[in-house]
Amino acid sequence: MEAFQKIHPLEFYRKFLIRSVRPDGRSLNDTRKTTISTGSVTTADGSSFVKIGNTSVVCGVRAEVGEKPSTDKSKLQSINNHENSNIFINIELGPICSNTFSSTKPSDMAMTLCSRLNSLINRLEIPDTDFYFDEEGKALWYLYVDIYCLDYDGNIYDAAVLSILSALKNVKLPKGIIENNDEYYKDLEQPLRELNIKHYLIPTSFSVIEDYILSDPSLEEEKLSTGTINITYNEHKEICLLLVTGINSISESNLKECMKKAKDRCQYIINLINTN
Amino acid sequence: MVKKQEFRRLNGRTQGQLRSMESEQSLLNKADGSAKFSQNKTSVLAAVYGPIEVNSARKEKILKSYVEVTFTPALGNTTYLDKEKELLVKNAVESVILTTLHPRTQVSVIIQVYSDDGSIVSCSINAACLALLDAGIEMNGLIGSITLMNEDDDEDNNKCLMIVDPDLNEENNSKAMAIFAFSSNSNNIVMSKTIGTLTEDQYFECLKAARGCDSIIAYMKLAVKNRIMGQNN
């Protein structure tokens, strides 16, 4: 059986897909078991560990204080340039998570993911006042979010978004005062305050193998797939990011079907994020 | 009922009006195929080499040819934002190329931005399609791409206006944007990406308006026809 899977992976999968079941026992719409735990890294200001099936991702947030950028007026305020948000995301897909990645050059996938996540983070609409270090906001908190993938078994996008969201929820920022305009002192009496994140981000991904749509694809399924759909909703069922890419095109009806599946899953994920 | 004066954008175009398109083909001497596609201030040069030998054995595919896209912006060197644009162009282009006809080879598409004044990804995909036609790469259809944008309507601000082919300052103060790519042989969605928050019916409204992409594909057919027929007679 192993040899058949190695030589003809597509034939092997087609035999399962006809009966709308997958080799690991899931049906086409089932997603793998997702666990989220936060606060696992004590040295970081906020951290989370997300595991979707075998894909596991660790995310750490490091907060630093810096002056307010002086040239904000000339910089254009816009949804797609990242200079004006205070959160910088970096994702590392090293050789530790799968042998397809080389340790020297950041892979294309890591860079595209990084740019997608950075443009997605603006959708959280965290008010600027949350980032004020002191009352008037002369100094601001800057959050450096680093995501490390420990084990890559497909669907890294969902794991990354969930890990960022739960890590940011876990962040606690102390207030502080500035003395003779360059020493920053943390004010320890006042309680640490959390970022009030207005919107949840609920990601779901699908991959298309010969007009079968599989949700939450594993690595083999991603390799065989000819198209991927990533849909990210917020809790008002508005689309925060919809990405349809791949070699064969996807019909409108399939897309509507995927959207419905993604919406059904929203409530489950919101409870998951709130429980821990 | 007085017909509402048609909404005019800052740059004078109506809601559904595309910018004027210009194109020029086989302008490079070394590349197998090349084309320059410009929409008013946004102009992109695309060059194609293919089918050629794969430059690194790791990328070689046994049954198909490997499509590689390089995107260089007008200024400075490529950042991770350009890597994502490369991925969007690569997917849109790979869906029309018949890759099984030349296994173990490589088709490299190189995009050079001349000047970026909004909807740069769509302009690059259209330029890449013209360059592929010029290089004579086997394709099963043409690929056209269009960008749409939502803007708050200043009269009643809950309804938002959906405009086509935004330029840079429209794009920079837009609420949400959507990029679509369609091929000429089926009306499925080849590639679609949204930036910013959109409700579902806004998305499907954009999808309906994106069918305006057929006029871009019609323009491309005319452009190639003029070049080839122009030469013979």
Place this chain on the structure above:
Amino acid sequence: MDKLVDEFVVPGDVIGKIGDLKVRIGPGLLQSKETVVATKAGVLRYSKFHKFYWIENEQKRYVPQVEDMVIGTIVEKHAESFKVDIGSSCNALLSAYSFEGATKSNKPLLNIGNLVYARVTVANRDMEPEIVCLSQKQKAEGFGQLIGGYMLNCSLGLSHYLLSEDCYILQVLGKHIPYEIAVGVNGRVWVNSGSNINTIIISNTIINSQFIQEDQIEPFILKALETAKEQNQ
């Protein structure tokens, strides 16, 4: 099937149904489940004599076909064979015995950089192309090494035109300058004549022939000959 003949077609256009008529489809066309679809942009041509449809387009990258006459440059020299670059995606294999009268003892003395005029015998997408320097009747008949002279690169369309019998340019050139020419279908033309200046005039006329009208070719040659005469006084 032939309502589109001599018409401009674009990839994705359905040419027609196969039905039961015996017909051969050439480069630029693809049969997919009973219908023939165009894969390249160009003009559909039909030759009644061979019952053969193909698309004539402007292309620079050569895709090897069996029975094509090509000019190649030797890139690698092995004991029994040579690797020859013919401008396609991978180098062609030329065995040392595929020359007239070549035996184990007297092999042709060719080294890296030499030009050969050869015929393609094996060409399919999964294998390396193979070429031989023998005609079908196993005679040299002009195949083999090309010594001296100059090789210029031009588009595939122009090389097909030069190979057609009634090619006006070559006849006109022949009236004024005695020369020797070998045209490869892979867009390479080898020219040799008495003096360097004549070869330069011939190669320039061939390259510019695409851009000037037929009746202006002769005055172009005569003018070039005069300037050449003054120069070497």
Place this chain on the structure above:
Amino acid sequence: MKEVISKNEKDFILSSIDKYTRIDGRSITDMRSIKIEFGKSFGLVEVQLGKTRVYTSITCDIVEPKPERPNEGFYVFNTDISPMSSVSVDPNRGNPLENELGRIIEKGLKESRAIDTESLCIISGSKVWSIKISIHILDDCGNLLDCASISVIAALLHFRKPDVTVIGNEATIHPIDEREPVPLSIHHTPISITFGFFPNEIMIVDPDNKEESVMDGKLSFLVNIHKEICGVSKGGGTSTSVHQVLKCSKIAVIKAAEITLQIKESIINDIKTRQSSINNNKRNGSGFRNNNSKNLEMVEHNK
């Protein structure tokens, strides 16, 4: 994939150069035709020297100066040999030729004081202009250095930065459509002329890629219109006699003068066309072209 040149072509080129003739019919001291095209806004220039094509784009923004040089702006050069210029260029591996080209042009401009960074100062210590110059090599048919240097000079002369008025230490930047933009202060324009050397004392101007693969040595002069030599670059190859170098410099001076005139002319009439297009827009008052009744305007340029 490597560019392959056959021995027959090499021998032919060498033998025809011995008889003072070149393949494309040029004489020894002829340069290829130069075509200068200006982009949609200021500072975007594409220059074609024969078939070699180089595109240069310039932008400016305001940055804080270095503490040790408070009133000096920055000129940042970035050269990129695009993989479209030839099949043997590998995008992900660095290309040594890139920095060599960039360095020669940058040295030619900076050390000869053609461009000065003091004029870029707005408020010393806090606000200076930083001009970013990106050079893209799009089609490599020989002699990249000359084509790149012509396109950089044309772009620098053509570039206009927004007008700035300084009151106390508050600088207001006027957008381009309100106040006429200001050109850069360029003192003189060094142009590079490259010579190729062949056996028995023959030298040619502006070698193309086939001649480049055959010639023994290369010498480039950066000369300006006042007959001053701003830079010389001799990249190895055969040694050349002093007499030959002097002869080269005389030719280079004449050629550089011709090219600078051509650049200045093309800039003047491009500015004229830009002025006229802005004026007729203003005249019909609506600020946009008045033929937008047709839904889709198809304009077709055909070579």
